[in-house]
Amino acid sequence: MIAQVVFGILLIAAIALFARNLGRIGRNIHLGKPEAINDRKAERWSTMARVALGQSKMVVRPVAGIMHSLIYAGFIIINLEVLEIFIDGLFGTHRIGAFLGGFYDFLIGSFEILAIGVLLACIVFIARRAIIQLPRFHKPEMKGWPSKDAMIILVTEIVLMCAFLTMNAADFVLQGLGAEHYTQAGSFPVSAAIASTLNLSNLQPSTLITMERTAWWLHIVGILGFLNYLVVSKHLHILLAFPNVWYSKLAPRTEFANMPRITGEVKSMIDPSVPPPDPAPARTVAGAEVPERFGAKDVFDLSWKSLMDAYSCTECGRCTSECPANLTGKLLSPRKIMMDTRDRLEEVGEAIDAKGKWEDDGQSLHSRISEEELWACTTCNACTQACPVNIDPVSIIMEMRRYKVMEESSTRPALTSMFNNVENNGAPWAFGADRRMEWTNS
Amino acid sequence: MSQSLAVPTMAAFTASGEVPEVLFWVGCAGSFDDRARKITKAFVRILNAAKVKFAVLGQEETCTGDPARRAGNEFLFQMQALQNVTVLNGYGVKRIVTACPHCFNTLKNEYPALGGSYEVMHHTQFINALLKEGRIKVQGGGFNGKRITFHDPCYLGRGNNEYEAPREVLLKLDAALVEMKRSKQNGLCCGAGGAQMFKEAEPGAREVNHERGEEALGTKPDIIAAGCPFCNTMLTDGVKHFNKEGEVVVKDVAELIAEAGEL
Ligand code: SF4
Ligand code: SF4
Numbered sequence: 001m002i003a004q005v006v007f008g009i010l011l012i013a014a015i016a017l018f019a020r021n022l023g024r025i026g027r028n029i030h031l032g033k034p035e036a037i038n039d040r041k042a043e044r045w046s047t048m049a050r051v052a053l054g055q056s057k058m059v060v061r062p063v064a065g066i067m068h069s070l071i072y073a074g075f076i077i078i079n080l081e082v083l084e085i086f087i088d089g090l091f092g093t094h095r096i097g098a099f100l101g102g103f104y105d106f107l108i109g110s111f112e113i114l115a116i117g118v119l120l121a122c123i124v125f126i127a128r129r130a131i132i133q134l135p136r137f138h139k140p141e142m143k144g145w146p147s148k149d150a151m152i153i154l155v156t157e158i159v160l161m162c163a164f165l166t167m168n169a170a171d172f173v174l175q176g177l178g179a180e181h182y183t184q185a186g187s188f189p190v191s192a193a194i195a196s197t198l199n200l201s202n203l204q205p206s207t208l209i210t211m212e213r214t215a216w217w218l219h220i221v222g223i224l225g226f227l228n229y230l231v232v233s234k235h236l237h238i239l240l241a242f243p244n245v246w247y248s249k250l251a252p253r254t255e256f257a258n259m260p261r262i263t264g265e266v267k268s269m270i271d272p273s274v275p276p277p278d279p280a281p282a283r284t285v286a287g288a289e290v291p292e293r294f295g296a297k298d299v300f301d302l303s304w305k306s307l308m309d310a311y312s313c314t315e316c317g318r319c320t321s322e323c324p325a326n327l328t329g330k331l332l333s334p335r336k337i338m339m340d341t342r343d344r345l346e347e348v349g350e351a352i353d354a355k356g357k358w359e360d361d362g363q364s365l366h367s368r369i370s371e372e373e374l375w376a377c378t379t380c381n382a383c384t385q386a387c388p389v390n391i392d393p394v395s396i397i398m399e400m401r402r403y404k405v406m407e408e409s410s411t412r413p414a415l416t417s418m419f420n421n422v423e424n425n426g427a428p429w430a431f432g433a434d435r436r437m438e439w440t441n442s
Numbered sequence: 443m444s445q446s447l448a449v450p451t452m453a454a455f456t457a458s459g460e461v462p463e464v465l466f467w468v469g470c471a472g473s474f475d476d477r478a479r480k481i482t483k484a485f486v487r488i489l490n491a492a493k494v495k496f497a498v499l500g501q502e503e504t505c506t507g508d509p510a511r512r513a514g515n516e517f518l519f520q521m522q523a524l525q526n527v528t529v530l531n532g533y534g535v536k537r538i539v540t541a542c543p544h545c546f547n548t549l550k551n552e553y554p555a556l557g558g559s560y561e562v563m564h565h566t567q568f569i570n571a572l573l574k575e576g577r578i579k580v581q582g583g584g585f586n587g588k589r590i591t592f593h594d595p596c597y598l599g600r601g602n603n604e605y606e607a608p609r610e611v612l613l614k615l616d617a618a619l620v621e622m623k624r625s626k627q628n629g630l631c632c633g634a635g636g637a638q639m640f641k642e643a644e645p646g647a648r649e650v651n652h653e654r655g656e657e658a659l660g661t662k663p664d665i666i667a668a669g670c671p672f673c674n675t676m677l678t679d680g681v682k683h684f685n686k687e688g689e690v691v692v693k694d695v696a697e698l699i700a701e702a703g704e705l
Contacts, residue, residue: 251551252547252550252551252601252602252603253600253601253602254547254551254596254597254600254601254602255547255551255552255601256511256512256552258552258555258556259516259520262516262517262520263520263524263556265517266517266520266521266524267524269521270521270524270525294516295514295516322628324630324631324633324650324653324654325644325646325650327630327650327653328633328646328647328648328649328650328652328653329646329647329648330643330644330645330646331644331645331646332644372644372645375641375644376643376644376646377636378596378631378633378634378635378636378638378650379512379596379635379636380596380600380631380635380636381596381600381601382596382600382628382629382630382631385600385627385628398512398514401513401514402514402516403514404514405513405514405515406514406515406516406517411513411514411515412641412642414640414641414642415513415637415640415641417640418509418510418513418637418640418641419510419513419515419518422505422507422509422510422518422522423518423521426503426504426505426522427470427473427474427504427505428470428505428509428639428640429470429474429475431473431474433501433502433503433504434501435473435474436468436473436474436500436501436503437449437451437473437498437500437501438473438474439468439472439473439474439479439482439483440446440447440448440449441446441447442476442479
């Protein structure tokens with residue numbers, strides 16, 4: 001009875017904390033600019049089915065893809081088992097699903113096989129990071145927390161799987177012994193083997209029960225802890241990947257979004273009889289006025305979708321490993337753009353939590369992302385192609401460039417002359433329109 | 443081959459009360475860059491051979507604004523775009539073909555939001571259609587036994603999902619089409635896009651076009667085929683960097699077809 005009460009309190013606390021933190025992330029995402037994304041719904045659903053559910057971009061790299069699919073399948077399926085654990089925990093029952101009979105045996109059997117698959121995949125992933133040292137996991141932006149985060153996730157998953165299998169192994173033996181409460185249910189292809197290898201049947205039933213209970217608690221506490229770890233970790237992608245892909249950019253990758261306010265300004269410049277548009281009103285965000293800017297100075301100026309992108313990034317670095325700028329040793333790393341955006345957003349969110357509203361802290365996205373990074377991008381979109389969850393680092397880079405150029409008039413000298421040439425000659429070079437047809441007789 | 447070409451302008455067409463089949467958008471590189479001018483002329487020879495009634499804007503054409511927009515200067519982009527849209531709509535233009543993937547992208551994808559909707563084709567798509575319709579014929583004989591590798595321009599390929607048209611055209615030459623490791627969706631940028639063409643590269647270990655040049659040369663090609671005037675410049679420079687300009691040439695798809703068809 002005490003166990004049930006403890007379990008109930010734990011469960012409620014964990015879920016409440018999780019809901020609160022998730023709400024905070026939602027709030028942070030909405031610090032971004034509103035942008036309506038609800039067109040082409042059928043295409044969005046099918047993209048989500050293909051890319052998020054079907055992992056179609058993960059398998060572009062087969063080793064990581066297959067391993068990841070294994071962990072992903074394990075995660076989804078084992079959640080069914082967690083459901084049973086919740087019910088058993090709350091009502092003091094044992095294997096409540098047992099009434100499903102043969103189907104239950106099949107389920108438990110497949111969970112076990114998946115668990116061992118997940119275990120192996122996590123070990124391979126750790127090896128890739130720690131032993132093989134794949135270059136994309138050892139870029140400058142991966143120092144410190146990001147690589148620790150990855151290790152914590154992998155080790156936790158290993159612990160969870162070990163706990164699950166230990167629990168089953170002890171349970172299997174107890175069932176065989178006909179121990180009270182341990183009704184016969186389930187099929188244990190993996191843990192039965194573990195039990196016999198470790199000679200668990202030689203142990204006292206009381207020891208086995210302690211073992212089973214400890215593993216049970218470790219497993220469920222681990223899961224509840226992990227649930228709350230998600231929100232401070234790149235592991236959040238397991239939730240956000242789905243909406244993020246649903247909202248992904250469907251326009252051709254090289255099509256850049258229009259800035260309607262500028263259209264109004266330019267039209268009135270071309271034709272003086274057209275009145276200039278009214279100045280855009282400042283938005284009130286978290287109790288502070290955010291002026292309407294050209295381009296992005298800070299997270300408030302990015303589309304909420306870019307902010308969701310930032311929270312969805314798994315730091316896998318596939319973008320960076322395809323980026324021509326990064327490949328040739330330039331400072332730009334699209335993954336770092338996403339991480340910096342998220343870190344800045346978190347910083348802003350924490351300040352809002354602390355003070356109840358936003359007060360300018362003198363920092364911005366530009367304090368984290370340098371001009372040198374911004375100006376190295378060729379807008380080739382190799383990063384958006386590579387990203388397994390359809391993140392679009394280019395639009396953040398572009399919005400930041402726009403801010404630099406239009407609000408701060410800060411650019412590269414050669415680009416200033418290109419601008420002048422386009423403006424004065426209608427070409428990026430200093431050739432006038434009168435020479436446009438010279439090619440016909442040159 | 444330096445010969446004068448009679449190229450009709452939109453203004454002349456309209457004056458004579460005729461409507462061209464397609465507007466050829468020459469682009470700034472195609473108009474002013476010495477190397478790209480050769481591509482422009484090769485394409486015109488193809489159009490002439492196929493008896494396509496086409497026109498250019500001539501002095502009325504101005505930069506699409508692509509480099510300005512990619513460099514963050516949205517004002518300048520829209521100034522250019524609105525100006526161009528006014529001219530194009532004024533002539534009632536419906537179809538446009540261009541040999542520059544950057545012009546292609548802005549005209550096709552970005553002008554509609556500013557009031558200019560046209561059917562826009564990249565010249566490799568147009569040439570492919572002409573070949574399929576039998577309006578031009580090529581004997582690939584001269585290319586027999588040659589190895590050609592095609593470099594996907596980002597703004598045509600990854601940007602607009604067109605990987606096949608240039609390859610289908612190249613397959614008309616009796617040559618071996620060899621692929622680089624990074625091709626199609628995974629193609630590597632030449633380094634010129636996003637307004638990089640008009641500035642110094644940011645500091646790094648090497649230049650993007652050297653990386654790409656090396657990869658292209660790795661296929662042991664006789665010809666590196668391009669479909670973009672900027673890629674062309676970048677790859678030519680890449681080939682020079684490895685002192686291979688004597689053995690490997692960089693040519694636009696249009697030039698290869700014009701050569702094969704002896705146009
Ligand atoms: S678009 Fe920019 S950031 Fe993305 S891969 Fe290309 S150069 Fe890198
Ligand atoms: S942006 Fe996408 S590809 Fe790049 S690190 Fe994040 S999840 Fe991976």
